[in-house]
Amino acid sequence: MTNDYNLTVDKAGIRLDKYIADQIEDLSRTRVGELIKDGEITVNNKKEKASYKVILNDEVKVHVPALKPLSLEPENIPLDIIYEDDDVIVVNKPQGMVVHPSAGHPDHTLVNALLYHTKDLASSPEGFRPGIVHRIDKDTSGLLMIAKTPTARESLEYQLANKINKRLYLAIVHGNFGEEAGKIDAPIGRNPLDRKKMAVVENGKHAVTHFKVLEQYQGFSLIQCQLETGRTHQIRVHLSYIGHPVAGDPLYGLKNTLKGNGQFLHAQVLGFNQPTTNDWLEFSTPVPTIFHDTLETLRKRM
Numbered sequence: 001m002t003n004d005y006n007l008t009v010d011k012a013g014i015r016l017d018k019y020i021a022d023q024i025e026d027l028s029r030t031r032v033g034e035l036i037k038d039g040e041i042t043v044n045n046k047k048e049k050a051s052y053k054v055i056l057n058d059e060v061k062v063h064v065p066a067l068k069p070l071s072l073e074p075e076n077i078p079l080d081i082i083y084e085d086d087d088v089i090v091v092n093k094p095q096g097m098v099v100h101p102s103a104g105h106p107d108h109t110l111v112n113a114l115l116y117h118t119k120d121l122a123s124s125p126e127g128f129r130p131g132i133v134h135r136i137d138k139d140t141s142g143l144l145m146i147a148k149t150p151t152a153r154e155s156l157e158y159q160l161a162n163k164i165n166k167r168l169y170l171a172i173v174h175g176n177f178g179e180e181a182g183k184i185d186a187p188i189g190r191n192p193l194d195r196k197k198m199a200v201v202e203n204g205k206h207a208v209t210h211f212k213v214l215e216q217y218q219g220f221s222l223i224q225c226q227l228e229t230g231r232t233h234q235i236r237v238h239l240s241y242i243g244h245p246v247a248g249d250p251l252y253g254l255k256n257t258l259k260g261n262g263q264f265l266h267a268q269v270l271g272f273n274q275p276t277t278n279d280w281l282e283f284s285t286p287v288p289t290i291f292h293d294t295l296e297t298l299r300k301r302m
Contacts, residue, residue: 007020014053016051017050034104041061043059072112073112077113082143087275088145088148089118089145093110093141093144097110120148124153154275159272171225173245175221176221183211185207187202188201188237189203198232215295218301218302233251235265
């Protein structure tokens, strides 16, 4: 179902994307930005950028096309499979790939690629997450474990819930540290001022991130993070909270940051007990080329 809105600006000086998101409850600022890029929004019958400052009596027209219905279609998308047996798949997800279909990303996801690769994926209660037991953000690269059977899903989810598995991340962050390691223990919940973001909030869910400083450069540091819990955007929120946001992070980071394709965050190490044999399996994968090259540039500036 499509929707059309005609707005007459009664308060000037506000960014176009913010103005529309404030006026139309069902549209997030992110969604408004997508509509602007797609040419679905005009101001006085002209296309304007999201940063355009509205003027009194501007006529803003918003066309919201119907979202493409979700369907789990296999897609022939290359996969970097690190390991596979009858129970699990370990895949190295590239930066820029969404893990599973959603309203904003109906296809071209990791799940679509997995469905082309195999018919053996454990079903999920949500329907659109077959095989998925944990996620990493679209612009975070690295290792994910995929369940091929219901028994494997139960085992892997148990290991996640009981902190049995191992998850180590590498991150390039802003600033330098006076300590070699630390622990961030701060509850995370929905940001009360921006529903698209998470934040450290008093009534949030328990969240713990351990970090170790590996290298320090001029204005930046390379750190290793170990997740004790797995909240949405946990590492990004926690590091921003302590004043060391992940470089390149468009949501929680700084405007003046390293150039890349999003946050410099990589799920480097993944370890878990094989669901059938209970043998410990551990895998590691190198950082993407842009991450590696950025580190080399930072080292040369020392």
